[in-house]
Amino acid sequence: MTYAARTDHLQAEGAYFVLAKAQALEAEGKDIIHLEIGQPDIDTFESVAQAGIDAILDGRTRYNPPAGIPDLRRAIADDVGKRIGVSVELERVVISPGAKPNLFFPTLAIVEPGDEVLYPDPGFPSYAAMIGVAGGVPVPVPLVEAKNFSFDLDVFDDLISSRCRLIILNSPGNPTGGVIPSSDLEHIAKRAIEHDCWVITDEIYSRIHYLEDEVPSIYSLPGMDARTILVDGFSKTYAMTGWRLGYGVMPPELARRVMLLATHAYGCTAHFTQFAGLEALHGTEAQVQEMRSRYQRRRDRLVSGLNELPGVSCELPKGAFYAFPNIQSTGVSSSLLADRILQEAGVALLPGTAFGAGGEGFLRLSYATSMDQIEVALERLAVFLAGLI
Numbered sequence: 131m132t133y134a135a136r137t138d139h140l141q142a143e144g145a146y147f148v149l150a151k152a153q154a155l156e157a158e159g160k161d162i163i164h165l166e167i168g169q170p171d172i173d174t175f176e177s178v179a180q181a182g183i184d185a186i187l188d189g190r191t192r193y194n195p196p197a198g199i200p201d202l203r204r205a206i207a208d209d210v211g212k213r214i215g216v217s218v219e220l221e222r223v224v225i226s227p228g229a230k231p232n233l234f235f236p237t238l239a240i241v242e243p244g245d246e247v248l249y250p251d252p253g254f255p256s257y258a259a260m261i262g263v264a265g266g267v268p269v270p271v272p273l274v275e276a277k278n279f280s281f282d283l284d285v286f287d288d289l290i291s292s293r294c295r296l297i298i299l300n301s302p303g304n305p306t307g308g309v310i311p312s313s314d315l316e317h318i319a320k321r322a323i324e325h326d327c328w329v330i331t332d333e334i335y336s337r338i339h340y341l342e343d344e345v346p347s348i349y350s351l352p353g354m355d356a357r358t359i360l361v362d363g364f365s366k367t368y369a370m371t372g373w374r375l376g377y378g379v380m381p382p383e384l385a386r387r388v389m390l391l392a393t394h395a396y397g398c399t400a401h402f403t404q405f406a407g408l409e410a411l412h413g414t415e416a417q418v419q420e421m422r423s424r425y426q427r428r429r430d431r432l433v434s435g436l437n438e439l440p441g442v443s444c445e446l447p448k449g450a451f452y453a454f455p456n457i458q459s460t461g462v463s464s465s466l467l468a469d470r471i472l473q474e475a476g477v478a479l480l481p482g483t484a485f486g487a488g489g490e491g492f493l494r495l496s497y498a499t500s501m502d503q504i505e506v507a508l509e510r511l512a513v514f515l516a517g518l519i
């Protein structure tokens with residue numbers, strides 16, 4: 131049998147690959163600390179789970195509108211509008227099973243074969259995957275450690291051209307935890323307008339940050355709501371990864387096209403999940419704040435511990451739940467080091483290169499795990515690195 135070339139480039143996410151390896155070691159009786167997985171370590175908040183259960187028992191188990199139920203679309207429009215300081219109309223909101231379809235479908239609706247797409251390197255692996263499926267030309271833009279993992283704007287300016295159709299941003303970022311400052315967003319917005327490009331801003335970690343103010347969004351800059359897709363969701367903020375609930379906010383004509391792609395691809399998002407989403411938006415603010423403070427304590431401990439290790443230096447991430455230490459002084463490649471740390475120290479983490487060539491020289495550690503596990507991981511890393519260097 132033969133296959134269409136458009137899926138030839140697709141690969142599994144690095145996290146799943148490392149998880150499978152770690153589980154094989156566990157099956158042999160080895161004790162592994164899991165710092166590879168990018169999901170909250172807590173269960174979905176009880177009131178949210180209960181709202182989902184109640185909705186199932188109330189018969190909210192049938193087809194519903196492809197773009198989502200109006201009550202949740204309105205609640206999302208209000209929530210996003212309030213957080214980023216703009217008014218958002220309901221018809222701009224498309225609800226989806228997780229955030230991913232709202233990355234994929236707008237890309238399919240925007241990018242013609244041969245169009246260039248700028249995206250962060252290292253960055254979330256689905257960006258390169260969806261650009262490839264759309265037939266676009268991937269143009270990775272390096273993130274710069276010294277700029278807290280934002281773009282070097284001179285390099286960005288060199289890479290953007292009339293061939294660019296779409297720019298993808300991710301702030302707070304996976305895998306780096308970097309937050310793009312307002313001044314950089316203003317520069318990028320200016321270039322997007324000059325070159326008539328669309329922008330996808332992936333803000334799935336928007337509520338997980340350690341700043342006094344909200345994370346700035348390019349969507350709120352003048353003129354940008356006509357060319358921007360803001361993507362966010364419930365997976366990280368409300369510990370709902372398996373419920374599959376996300377959304378995009380975009381110009382109405384693009385929303386109509388994305389809604390039609392949804393209609394023909396998966397039909398609709400689960401009805402009861404959306405009722406759980408309503409409860410998450412309305413009834414969990416204190417728990418979200420609590421979760422954020424817990425991540426902040428873990429971040430502070432992990433990053434200070436990493437900075438004491440030989441051959442390691444780590445910037446303090448401003449958001450998400452990942453540390454992205456620089457391991458260049460060890461003289462070992464990211465993938466070899468990550469593999470040896472798993473095999474010899476029993477700590478599962480990801481090589482920076484699981485997120486693109488720009489991740490060479492770095493590792494990604496998720497601190498969405500207990501403080502105890504972080505302490506043990508740091509002890510094991512200290513012993514391993516002392517033997518290596």
Ligand code: PLP
Nearest residue numbers: 228229230254304334363365376
């Ligand atoms: N965007 C980024 C940057 C992510 O890290 C993830 C999940 O890890 C997603 C999008 C996907 O979110 P969801 O599980 O809601 O589809």
